[in-house]
Amino acid sequence: MTGKNQSIPSVSVWSVWSVVNYSFAGIHNLVRVYLLGLCLFFTALPLWPQANGGEVPLRDPVDAIGLTLAMVYSQYGVPGSVYAVRGAEEWQDDVVFVYDEWDLYVYKDRVWQVGVKSAQGIRLGDPSGVISLLLGEGVIAYNGYMLYTLPSRAWPLQMRFDLDTAGKVTAIFIYRSDF
Numbered sequence: 001m002t003g004k005n006q007s008i009p010s011v012s013v014w015s016v017w018s019v020v021n022y023s024f025a026g027i028h029n030l031v032r033v034y035l036l037g038l039c040l041f042f043t044a045l046p047l048w049p050q051a052n053g054g055e056v057p058l059r060d061p062v063d064a065i066g067l068t069l070a071m072v073y074s075q076y077g078v079p080g081s082v083y084a085v086r087g088a089e090e091w092q093d094d095v096v097f098v099y100d101e102w103d104l105y106v107y108k109d110r111v112w113q114v115g116v117k118s119a120q121g122i123r124l125g126d127p128s129g130v131i132s133l134l135l136g137e138g139v140i141a142y143n144g145y146m147l148y149t150l151p152s153r154a155w156p157l158q159m160r161f162d163l164d165t166a167g168k169v170t171a172i173f174i175y176r177s178d179f
Helices: 013-044 070-077 128-136
Strands: 081-085 096-100 103-106 110-116 139-142 144-152 157-163 168-177
Touching: 070 103, 096 110, 128 139, 128 144, 128 157, 128 168
Parallel strands: none
Antiparallel strands: 081 096, 096 103, 103 110, 110 168, 139 144, 144 157, 157 168
16 A cells, blocks of 8 residues: 555445446346237247147138149148048039038039038027027028028038938038139
């Protein structure tokens, strides 16, 4: 020591507290931004692999009608199973691609019919009266099924409700009526 007084800067408790308080506020804001970022990240991405390859399923099954096989695979991935449906005549044979949401009926290279579990508020197992109540005067009743004409898009569309002997819905199909 040289004998000179070394001056120690005066630091008050309040000035130290304001720096510490500012640091905590900065950290608090940083944590909030980080958590917000994590929330946005996890809401934008699925947390587990999707059955259909991560593609978002079409909301309207009518949109599947007319898709080619390549489009079906790109939209939905590989089906859970595939089977053939024999028609009364050879040209009425179909290949059916089974997915969780619906069954796609393919003739040659295009989807012409979709089998669904519910449509227009009507579900499998509902009585036939629900069909008439929900769809109104446009419903035509036949022996064992009911038909309803949908608004046309690129082609005329109909919805068919197959009924059991008790009059309950056993199958719902949306299809091209000109096919």
